[in-house]
Amino acid sequence: MVSMKDIAARCKVSVATVSKALNGYSDIGKKKREEIQAVAKEMGYFPNSSARALKTNRTYDLGILFSDNLHSGLTHDYFAAILDSFKVTAESRGYDITFTSMNMVANRRMSYYEHCRYRGLDGVVIANIDFTTPEVLELVRSSLPVVTIDFTFDGRIAIVSDNVKGMKDLVDYVCSMGHRRIAYIHGDDNSVTRDRISSFHRALYNHGISVPDSYLKKSRYRDGETTMLCMQELLELKDRPTCVFTPDDFSAVGAYHAVQEAGLKVPDDISIVGYDGIPMSQALFPKLTTLWQDTKQIGQRAAEELIALIETPKTTLIEKELIVGKLMEGGSVLKIG
Amino acid sequence: MVSMKDIAARCKVSVATVSKALNGYSDIGKKKREEIQAVAKEMGYFPNSSARALKTNRTYDLGILFSDNLHSGLTHDYFAAILDSFKVTAESRGYDITFTSMNMVANRRMSYYEHCRYRGLDGVVIANIDFTTPEVLELVRSSLPVVTIDFTFDGRIAIVSDNVKGMKDLVDYVCSMGHRRIAYIHGDDNSVTRDRISSFHRALYNHGISVPDSYLKKSRYRDGETTMLCMQELLELKDRPTCVFTPDDFSAVGAYHAVQEAGLKVPDDISIVGYDGIPMSQALFPKLTTLWQDTKQIGQRAAEELIALIETPKTTLIEKELIVGKLMEGGSVLKIG
DNA sequence: TGGCCTCACGAAAACGTTTTCATTGGCAAG
DNA sequence: CTTGCCAATGAAAACGTTTTCGTGAGGCCA
Incomplete structure (x- = not known):
């Protein structure tokens, strides 16, 4: 060399x-x-980036912290899309991207924070992970530039998809189609889910609609099986809903399945809406009415904010930026009444 | 510090x-x-990894080179799954992972190879990219440890999904179900596609079946729209096939769509098979019969071979390792005759 | 001519390691 | 009591940069 x-x-x-x-x-x-x-x-x-980093304490390398669990990080459409966008933006600004994990070095397990220090990362973006673990909190509370996605910490920058508006838009749309018996099969409990559920209730309340307990089902994100079971229970109700919200597009397929198995049809017998707007939703029959999340914007803004934080630390610009999505009208919601 | x-x-x-x-x-x-x-x-x-790297010329950092194009790298189920597995294996061996791209540094655009040198990466895995570009060739021909996925270069280690066997298994299965009029909507031209097409022909030949030109359609991977159009053309043939192979699971949805729009049903009126075995294939109705690719194994073996190449360069173990998949029987192929 | 300022450039230290080689001290063998 | 040897430790150079500070030359003005 x-x-x-x-x-x-x-x-x-x-x-x-x-x-x-x-x-x-x-x-x-x-x-x-x-x-x-x-x-x-x-x-x-x-x-030589190592020599340069040694002198300057700048690596031009950004960490991304994703769920460590197999099958829920990179293979998660929504987050994969965000990561893709994050990567594109960061690279165009001269930054590389390295995965942050709990690594082994010198016979000792490193925490996320220690790993970042070890690699000299200039900053980290955190997404799709259990934000309440000590390991994550250690990182968030450190002096490292950090941007979180879909989760808010005091004093740290967060880019979050506007689930409140998104859910409201969905509810408004469904109501405008004449539905009044609306159920919600929701995902696992986290801040995103809580936002959606409370927005779901508030929006319906504003339409003068109340939701019986039996219309609320707990499933999990990206879990078609469980969602199918929930759907079956809903279908068996004496006063069954005319429209069902699902955790996300992927699990919505399970709901479709349940309807079909019951000898019914979407949307003629029951309407279904999803969430995310991943490509698959447009491949279903009928196309799924869903709320598309602007993954490109989320990833891009996360990168921009993180880099801003690194390069001009004084200007703490925003604390929380909401990225709004868009309702995609498919054919899975019937106009009634 | x-x-x-x-x-x-x-x-x-x-x-x-x-x-x-x-x-x-x-x-x-x-x-x-x-x-x-x-x-x-x-x-x-x-x-301090920088200081250590400076002295030892080892970073314990592996590069991954994916397609630079938006919407075909990380958001590609098959490769995302491979990457996920690669990451898990590499991390368990103490290596980190960094994306390799054409980056800017010092006002000059770096090639992939230069980028790797700049970062001092110990090795690179290359996948899902146009392997024929000068940039990629420069990297492959360099002295850097390299492992390629689904593409073979002389003298370099390649981990490739066994498309020949996979396609043969699919054909054998379909034939065993009594089909003899079998069409293939295939993906864009590359070595994977060529393997599949030739295996398709050979397997059918061994069953004494010949394929009319009109049964071969060129679509693209992950392109539901185009695949739908191809399917429509096939459906309009006077002597239409009883079974259709699609480029992959994702685009198979387009085929399903075409069938449905024509007022027909899968598999009663026409059978469909996919390729990949991504989760979505099992969410369709009927479940898609497809060839599941062992992405976990592919990613893991790629990491293991790359690390072996780095740590014990003398023992050039294998040159090409075939990873076999498994036929997943869904309900999309009808038993006839 | 003398003083001063600016412009170009170089010497050297520093960043945090690894690694070679030399230097100790102690101890066993002769 | 030497001699020699091994085990344990340290000094110092080196990896490739960046950055501070110094220095010399030249130009300008009085």
């Missing part, structure tokens, strides 16, 4: 001069600078 | 001794070693 020393030798200058010339310092003569740059290019020089 | 120097001062020894004690060298007295280790833990010491 060709280093600055090699260039310095070839140009008969000092390494200090080479460094400055290559980094565009102003106190190097135009002629010398251009000569050095030319030689550097010719010799195929590239900086 | 507490460094070795701090520990050395506290223990009244030299940094050399600290380094050796922490790294388990044998020429440090048991007593001293334990004392140093205790103090290190107490002071919350962690090594």
Whole structure:
């Protein structure tokens, strides 16, 4: 590997001069600078990020902390899409991306925070993880620049999908289609779920609609089986709903399944709505009416805010940014009444 | 950050001794070693990966090179699952993972190879990308440890899903169900597609079945729309097939759609098979008969081979490892005849 | 001519490690 | 009591940068 020393030798200058010339310092003569740059290019020089990081304490490397569990991190459409967007934005700004995990080093298990320090990461984005574990809290409370997605901590920047508005839009739409008996099979308990449930109730309340307890079912995200079972229970109710909300698009398929198995049809016999707007939702029959979440925007804003936090720490711009989605009208909600 | 120097001062020894004690060298007295280790833990010491990398030329960081294009890297179920598995295996062996991209540094665009050098990556895994571009070739031909997935280069290690066997298994199964008029809507042209197509023909040939040109349609992977159009064309044939192979599970949904729109039913009127075995395939009605690819194994083996290549370069073990999948029988293929 | 300022550049320290080699002290063998 | 040897430790260089500070040359003005 060709280093600055090699260039310095070839140009008969000092390494200090080479460094400055290559980094565009102003106190190097135009002629010398251009000569050095030319030689550097010719010799195929590239900086050594480790050496640079050692000196500057900046790695231009961003950590992403995802669920460690198999089958719920990268293979999760919603978060994979966010990560993809995050990656694109970060890379366009000159940052690389490294996964943060609990790693082993020197025979000792490192916490997330320790791992970040070890790698000298400039900042971390956290998503899709249990935000209440001590490990995560340690990281969030550290001095490291941190941006969280879909979860809020005091004094830290959060990019969150607007679940309140999203759910309200869905409810408003469904009501405008004439539905009044509306059930909700919701996902596991977390802040996103709580937002959606309370918005669900409030929006219905504003339409003068109340929800019997039997219309609320607890399933899990991305769990078609459980959602199918919940749907079956709903279908057996004497006064069954005319429309059912599901945890997300993926699990909505389970609901479709239950309807079909019962010898009924979507939306003729019962309407279904999803959440997320992943490609699959548009592949179903009928197409699923759902709330598309702007994953691209979420990932991009997370990257932008994180980089802003790193490069200009003083300006704590926002604390919480809501990203609104969009209702996608499919064919899974029947107009009635 | 507490460094070795701090520990050395506290223990009244030299940094050399600290380094050796922490790294388990044998020429440090048991007593001293334990004392140093205790103090290190107490002071919350962690090594600095940059400094270590600078000295040792090893980063314990692996690059992954995925398609740069939005919407075809991380959001691709098959590759996301492989990546997930790769990540898990690599991390359990003490390696971190960084995305490799064409990055900007010092006002100059870096190629993939240059990027790897810049970051000092110990090795790279390449997947789901156009393997024929000069950029990729530069990397593959470099001296860096490289493992490719689903593509073979001379003298480099490749982990590839056994598409030949997979397709043969599918064909054998479909034939055993009595089908003889079998069409194939295949994906974009690449080595995987070529393997599948030729295996498709050979397997059918062995069953004494020939395929009319009109039974071969070119669609694209993960493209439900195009696959739907191809399916419509097939349905309009005077002597239409009884069974249709699709590029993958995802696009199979398009085929389902076409069948439904034509007022027909799967599998009663026409059978459909997919490829991949992603979770979605089991959410369709009827469940899709498909060939599940062992993404976990692929990712794991890729990581293991890459690490072996890095840690014991002499033993070039395998050159190409085939990972076999498994036929998943759904309800989308009718037994006839 | 002398003084002073600016401009270009270089010397050297520092970042936190690893690793080679030298140096101790102690102890067994002669 | 030497000699030699091993075990334990330390000094120092090196990895490739960045950055502070110093220095010399030249130009400008009085």
